[in-house]
Each structure stands twice: as C-alpha cells, then as structure tokens.
Amino acid sequence: MGLFSNIFKSPTPKEEKLLPWIALHSTAQLQDIVEASKTKTQVIFKHSTRCGISRMVMDQFVSVYDVDANLDLYYLDLLSYRDVSNEVGYKFQVMHESPQLLVIRNGVVLAHASHGAINGLDLSRFV
Numbered sequence: 001m002g003l004f005s006n007i008f009k010s011p012t013p014k015e016e017k018l019l020p021w022i023a024l025h026s027t028a029q030l031q032d033i034v035e036a037s038k039t040k041t042q043v044i045f046k047h048s049t050r051c052g053i054s055r056m057v058m059d060q061f062v063s064v065y066d067v068d069a070n071l072d073l074y075y076l077d078l079l080s081y082r083d084v085s086n087e088v089g090y091k092f093q094v095m096h097e098s099p100q101l102l103v104i105r106n107g108v109v110l111a112h113a114s115h116g117a118i119n120g121l122d123l124s125r126f127v
Contacts, residue, residue: 041071054099
C-alpha cells in the first residue's frame with residue numbers, strides 16, 4: 001500500500017502569496033497613475049480571466065514578485081473593463097496584448113512585455 005499511497009497522495013498545499021494589487025477599473029485612474037509615476041514607478045498587469053496562458057503567466061509573476069518592491073502594482077481584468085484596457089493602449093501608446101505588463105515612470109512607459117516575456121522583465125531596474 002505504501003507505493004500507491006505515495007502516488008495518489010494529495011500534495012501539500014502551498015501558502016498562497018498575496019500581492020499588493022490595486023484594482024484598475026476606471027479610466028479616471030489612469031491620470032492618477034500618471035501623476036503617481038512622477039514619484040514612484042507604476043506597473044499595470046493586464047489579465048484575461050478566460051485565458052489559460054494569461055493565468056499561467058500571472059501565476060509565474062506572482063511566484064517571483066518581490067513584495068517589498070517600491071512600486072504600485074495595478075491589476076486590470078481586461079474582460080470586465082474593456083474600455084479601461086483600450087484607454088491604457090491609447091494613453092500610453094502601447095498596442096494591446098494579453099497578458100501584458102506596463103512599467104510607467106514620469107508619465108511614460110519605460111518597458112512593456114507580454115506573455116512569457118513578462119517574467120523576463122527585471123522590475124528592480126525601474127524602482
């Protein structure tokens with residue numbers, strides 16, 4: 001029985017890491033982000049809640065994110081807030097992709113990435 005109990009044993013659940021997400025749900029918040037970016041790096045994570053790839057990238061991002069990073073981290077559910085997602089593209093002159101991460105400082109996008117490239121961005125360079 002020892003062999004089968006090891007094979008079918010439930011893995012020990014990992015403690016879930018909570019990030020300091022700020023919900024991005026209105027276009028008015030984008031001006032707040034621009035203003036705040038004058039003194040602190042702002043990051044927007046655009047996520048599609050129906051996309052498995054987006055979920056995988058987000059899970060990877062969460063697992064490696066430094067919770068002590070000195071930046072504001074916005075979460076945008078682009079399916080629920082399509083108008084906000086569209087305005088992000090217009091305001092910051094970045095073509096829409098999903099998932100997508102934008103790093104904003106002094107009102108401009110310093111870096112952006114989508115899909116697997118998100119986790120290749122070293123956010124500490126922008127703090």
